Amino acid sequence: MVGLMASNMKRKFEKYWENMDNQNMLLYVGIVLDPRYKMRYLDFGLRKMYAYDQSKIIDMSWKVKNAFIRMYEAYIQNEEGSSPQRTSSPREDASPSTTQSTNRHAALMAQFKQELQSEDSLESRSEVDRYLAEKCEDEGDNFDLLNWWKVNSVRYRILSKVARDVLAIPVSTVASESTFSTAGRVLDPFRSSLNPMMVEALICAQNWLRSSSTPISLRTLMDEVEEFEKQIDMGELVGELAYSAEGSNEMATES
Known part of the structure; x- marks a missing residue:
């Protein structure tokens, strides 16, 4: 009886964890979104789990980070789609006239503004890199994960929204009648x-x-x-x- 139960448990476990293609990446993204662990703890755990296969460690780590970045980029696109689009007047070709210097100055200022917008955009897209590059938070009994993201939502405007949605998902549910x-x-x-x-x-x-x-x-x-x-x-x-x-x-x- 016990052997049959153990076999069923092993089969259920392998259904979700044996094949990496069947695994839900959100389980790993939730670990990465914990500032005490991030990718460093995930890589450490993968090395312990797949010490016999170095390629599986690299592949799994890349999949998790790729899923993390794709989620972040999707939230950025959602933010940009919901914000009003900025319209800029088309640039006019410089023509020899009395206003040539004014047009040249306007064209330079337009290029300068575009460069500033590009820098701001790159800065916002580097939230993931900045978050992963910072050191991990100290482990403590009173550490409040959701409160940490609330406090740091100013630094990680988009990433905090990703954390809010991912960390609100329950890991698993068991129906009461499963007994x-x-x-x-x-x-x-x-x-x-x-x-x-x-x-x-x-x-x-x-x-x-x-x-x-x-x-x-x-x-x-x-x-x-x-x-x-x-x-x-x-x-x-x-x-x-x-x-x-x-x-x-x-x-x-x-x-």
């Missing part, structure tokens, strides 16, 4: 009203039934439970009627 793996994921009134003691009893009974060769029909068992409850309710009703009848007889005898 009852005999049937499908069906949440009925019986399961929603179970107390811890009854859940433990059902799990033990499930293990006992699985150890036998008798096939399990959950629907049949549930129908039997319903029928049993009806019999109990009917018995209680008959008991109440009998008690009422007995009381009526006693009152009639006394009168």
Whole structure:
């Protein structure tokens, strides 16, 4: 029984982690967005995991960083698309006239402004490089990851938005009815009203039934439970009627 459970767990693990193509890069991006770890901790972990294959370490590290940069660039494009576009007047060719010096000065100033805009754009696109180049934060029990990004949102205007969205994603979710793996994921009134003691009893009974060769029909068992409850309710009703009848007889005898 334990061996079968271990085999199923290993198969489930390999489904998500054995092949790098099946792995969700957001799990690794979340590590990179932690200022205590960044790419340095990821590379360290990859060297420990794939010490037997250097090419896999390089490939995985490149995939994670590439996914990180592509997410950042997508957020930049979204910001630029939502902001109003700046329109600039077309440059006029210099012509020999009395305003030639004025046009030349205007053309130089336009080129200067374009260069400033280009520098500002390059600076904003280097948030990833600046973030990864800085030293990692010290590990501490009171370190608040979300608060760190909130405080540093002025320095990393775009990257903080990436962190806000990525770190808000739960790593995994487990449905409450997964405990009852005999049937499908069906949440009925019986399961929603179970107390811890009854859940433990059902799990033990499930293990006992699985150890036998008798096939399990959950629907049949549930129908039997319903029928049993009806019999109990009917018995209680008959008991109440009998008690009422007995009381009526006693009152009639006394009168």
